Amino acid sequence: MPNDATFKAVNALQRFVQRVSFGKLGWSGYGMPVVELTTTGRKSGQRRTVLLTSPWQDGDTFALVGSAGGNDQDPAWVGNIRADGAVTVRMRNGPPRPMRAHVAGAEERARLWPLITKDHANYADYQKKTERELPVVVIEPAD
Numbered sequence: 001m002p003n004d005a006t007f008k009a010v011n012a013l014q015r016f017v018q019r020v021s022f023g024k025l026g027w028s029g030y031g032m033p034v035v036e037l038t039t040t041g042r043k044s045g046q047r048r049t050v051l052l053t054s055p056w057q058d059g060d061t062f063a064l065v066g067s068a069g070g071n072d073q074d075p076a077w078v079g080n081i082r083a084d085g086a087v088t089v090r091m092r093n094g095p096p097r098p099m100r101a102h103v104a105g106a107e108e109r110a111r112l113w114p115l116i117t118k119d120h121a122n123y124a125d126y127q128k129k130t131e132r133e134l135p136v137v138v139i140e141p142a143d
Helices: 004-020 075-082 106-119 122-128
Strands: 032-040 046-052 054-059 061-065 086-088 098-103 136-141
Touching: 032 061, 032 075, 046 075, 054 106, 061 106, 075 098, 106 122, 106 136
Parallel strands: none
Antiparallel strands: 032 046, 032 086, 054 061, 061 136, 086 098, 098 136
16 A cells, blocks of 8 residues: 555656646546645644645536545545645646635535546545545635
8 A cells, every 4th residue: 555655756756747848747647637735734834735636526616535545544635624624726727726625524425425436436446445434525716
């Protein structure tokens, strides 16, 4: 199972690809758009940025899954969102945008999970690897 260092290395490689291609590459992965998510560290108070795939979109609203490859702990960015839902998101060819994020409650997750796993079965596979329920994070415009 991937560890935190592996995820950081993959993020660094993806950022490198984006930089050397002048933003033309690195904005999709596994058939999903990639988003650059910036949260505020719940312990440090510092801004933390990670590149993530988004398996579900509806207009300006989209979902992320805190899968961490099926690890037994939520990724740090999920904890940061639980502490402070004010985030910044950048997508391909766009400027950073202030947005609001929240971890989906039981009903919202029950509605979104089948939509996510229908086209992206890897998330169902990650769920099978751990006893924790993978959090679905919904990102919406801050306006």
